[in-house]
Amino acid sequence: MTKNNEESDKSEDLNILAAGLVHEIRNPLHTISVNLQLLNEDLRIDSSKTGKKMLNRVQLLQKEVFRLQDILSDFLRFAKKHELNFVECDINEIIENVLDFITPEAIQHSIRILKNFDANLPKCNLDSNVIKQALLNVILNAQQAMSEGGELMVRTFQNGENIYIDITDTGYGIPLDKIDKIYQVYYSTKKTGTGLGLPTVKRIVEEHKGTISVHSKEGKGSSFLIKIPFQLEPKSRES
Ligand SMILES: Nc1ncnc2c1ncn2[C@@H]1O[C@H](COP(=O)(O)OP(=O)(O)OP(=O)(O)O)[C@@H](O)[C@H]1O
Ligand SMILES: [Mg+2]
Missing domain, CATH: 1.10.287 (Helix Hairpins)
Structure with a gap:
């Protein structure tokens, strides 16, 4: 072994x-x-x-x-291990759904939501429910980083065989010496955070054969870039 x-x-x-x-x-x-x-x-x-x-x-x-x-x-x-259910989906539509869900709270915190969606994005083989959960986790983090207001920009685009989702905020950012920790289970700097949000996102993205990367500057904001191949060979996790 x-x-x-x-x-x-x-x-x-x-x-x-x-x-x-x-x-x-x-x-x-x-x-x-x-x-x-x-x-x-x-x-x-x-x-x-x-x-x-x-x-x-x-x-x-x-x-x-x-x-x-x-x-x-x-x-x-x-x-929990779960079986993924891959179906052809429109990723822009999924993001719209997530944004609709968080908009009332964003307005309360003076967060402006900017969208820049590629209208020609190819359909993608995804488990839309778990992808929704992943995007929600990243977007909630962005929102929580801007409790005093700011801008949330969500952009989609295609490059080669992959689609990209870029979620950028103008929040408090992540200190350079902490950036390696954010995907660690239970790492959280929040009073009531469990620190399971980003590890879950990473796992979901990887289950879709994708990657997630981050750029951040303390005091300026953060950008999370999710890359997912759109012609996925569905890979289910064993239950
Ligand atoms: N957009 C962001 N801006 C600033 N810091 C961030 C951002 N996203 C994540 N972080 C940092 O990464 C840590 C881990 O994020 P993660 O989503 O895993 O946990 P959490 O948000 O603290 O708790 P929860 O389990 O409720 O999501 C956060 O506590 C925060 O310090
Ligand atoms: Mg979180």
Whole structure:
């Protein structure tokens, strides 16, 4: 067995173990959550000072339990193997969908969305749902980097056998010494980030035989470039 095979077997075992552990934690967490909800309902009708104080505590615990449940769900989504369903798609249309979804929040944060789509882009064999998820992760990062406002530019173009999606923001950028870390599982500089966004994007893009690269300047902004061959030989992950 080659070293690479051994390493991937090892990480496969770890994935299975970790997913099992997550499932074990999820069940008691669910019980805690249900009981906290019952306590919440009981305490809501108690108008005494102590009752109100206890209700506050219960609500705080509920918030933390929700957060833990979210972290576990994100992890399971990341670790789960899935079968890809390749279908001929219009990538511009997929991006439009994602942008429609984030536009209300972008407006709230004074983010201007600029589109520069190649109208002659060839159709591409993709799993549109997972590609949507990947694009959403990159676009959400861009949005989160511009909480004080800015510009989000999304461009598509073709070069040779590949289509390119360029997502550029004018946000806070990534420091040079951190740029190698952004695809690492659990690397996050955000208070509530899980650090699974970009590792998921990278995995999805690679499952489509593509690549993702980044250029960034601290204080100026970041550009993520996704390249995907449009005549893909569909490659499914084993389930
Ligand atoms: N457009 C961007 N501008 C600035 N920093 C970025 C950008 N995209 C990613 N980063 C940096 O890379 C880190 C990892 O991103 P990633 O999407 O994996 O995790 P996250 O956004 O922190 O959490 P989540 O799991 O919720 O996506 C971010 O915490 C941030 O420091
Ligand atoms: Mg993210």
